[in-house]
Amino acid sequence: MIGQSVRLTTIRGIEVGLHYSWFIILFLITFSLTTRFASEHPHWTTVEHYTVAIATSLLFFASIFLHELAHSFVALAKGIHVRSITLFAFGGVAQIGREPDRPLTEFQIAVAGPIASALLAVGFWFVSHLAGDQFEHVAALGGWLASINLMLAIFNLVPGFPLDGGRILRAVLWHVTGSFAKATRIAAGSGQIIGYGLILGGIWMGLVTGNWFSGLWLAFIGWFLRNAAQESVLQVSLSSVLTGVRAEDIMARDCPTVSGRMRLAELVQEHILKTGQRCFVVAEGGRLEGLVTLHQIKAVPQSRWTDVSVGEAMTPLAKLRVVTPETLILEVLQAMEGGDINQVPVAKDGQFVGLLTRDHILRVLSTKMELELPTGPGPIRASADAV
Ligand SMILES: [Zn+2]
Numbered sequence: 001m002i003g004q005s006v007r008l009t010t011i012r013g014i015e016v017g018l019h020y021s022w023f024i025i026l027f028l029i030t031f032s033l034t035t036r037f038a039s040e041h042p043h044w045t046t047v048e049h050y051t052v053a054i055a056t057s058l059l060f061f062a063s064i065f066l067h068e069l070a071h072s073f074v075a076l077a078k079g080i081h082v083r084s085i086t087l088f089a090f091g092g093v094a095q096i097g098r099e100p101d102r103p104l105t106e107f108q109i110a111v112a113g114p115i116a117s118a119l120l121a122v123g124f125w126f127v128s129h130l131a132g133d134q135f136e137h138v139a140a141l142g143g144w145l146a147s148i149n150l151m152l153a154i155f156n157l158v159p160g161f162p163l164d165g166g167r168i169l170r171a172v173l174w175h176v177t178g179s180f181a182k183a184t185r186i187a188a189g190s191g192q193i194i195g196y197g198l199i200l201g202g203i204w205m206g207l208v209t210g211n212w213f214s215g216l217w218l219a220f221i222g223w224f225l226r227n228a229a230q231e232s233v234l235q236v237s238l239s240s241v242l243t244g245v246r247a248e249d250i251m252a253r254d255c256p257t258v259s260g261r262m263r264l265a266e267l268v269q270e271h272i273l274k275t276g277q278r279c280f281v282v283a284e285g286g287r288l289e290g291l292v293t294l295h296q297i298k299a300v301p302q303s304r305w306t307d308v309s310v311g312e313a314m315t316p317l318a319k320l321r322v323v324t325p326e327t328l329i330l331e332v333l334q335a336m337e338g339g340d341i342n343q344v345p346v347a348k349d350g351q352f353v354g355l356l357t358r359d360h361i362l363r364v365l366s367t368k369m370e371l372e373l374p375t376g377p378g379p380i381r382a383s384a385d386a387v
Helices: 020-040 046-077 103-131 136-156 164-177 180-209 212-242 264-275 294-298 329-339 358-371
Strands: 005-011 014-019 082-088 091-096 279-284 287-293 343-348 351-357 381-386
Touching: 014 020, 020 046, 020 082, 020 136, 046 082, 046 091, 046 103, 046 136, 103 136, 103 164, 164 180, 180 212, 212 329, 264 279, 264 294, 279 351, 287 294, 287 343, 329 343, 329 358, 351 358
Parallel strands: 014 082, 287 351
Antiparallel strands: 005 014, 082 091, 091 381, 279 287, 343 351
């Protein structure tokens, strides 16, 4: 989701971006506000209707941004790195580096957003009242922003994970039960139920009141919430299964190595065609030298396979991501995701000891998940806020 976004700026190391879906919503909200202002203030000119509508919707998104910024600043104050804030169709998302390690921290980060929205509601209410009849445009803008920010504060307090209210619920459950995974499962279960409720409510609204626009809107938010809740359960079980697992615990130790002096023709004939393996570790006397993949072999014209050596075609050690046997699997997975790597050699003092591949980790993971589900906080937290 964060991938397809336009980067705006960076604030205290936090990347701020707009997801492409945001532009559609900006247009829809501006359009709907224009219609609203036109019916409430028929004596305004069309230009006035549009100008006030555009200013209002931009301030609305600024409000959502401030809500996310409130979560992020509390996280930063607690020593948790914040990667990005992205505004998208259904609100905003703050990507936070890791899960808070205490229920209180989780609570404080979660509650900061709704507090920010409530303060904004109060602020806009004052603006609207001070403007009065003298500054009608400002009064209309402030009035709408006050009520939408109040709704934002209230809706996000609904106790369904990953909404803020769901995070508060999780923090409380985590504090009471002492189990992060259990708290997440319950809070996310509540999130899924609320998600389904919103979908049904949206359909009902469309059928009964004929207001299909708001109904669909509600249903989409419900669908988004349901998916996000499901995903977070998966992520928590994934990371809780892998917490504390180190490279040496699950790496493949029986991985054959080849010499860098070998010609590509021999590697293909004697090793690749016979084993079907697509990636080979290159080592000399046990010393890790590099990694050669099918992809790299194919990059060399077939006529040259008898001349080119494995050492010339491989990714050399200097450009490889290598881990030690003690490295945590969660770190290895993050490196794989970040660098789009499929295999990571494990070496100790330069000696090759094993290989970790994405497939291998996933296989071990699914086996472990069938057998056990220990508890422990995971590495990634995405706070989702719906409008
Ligand atoms: Zn929030």
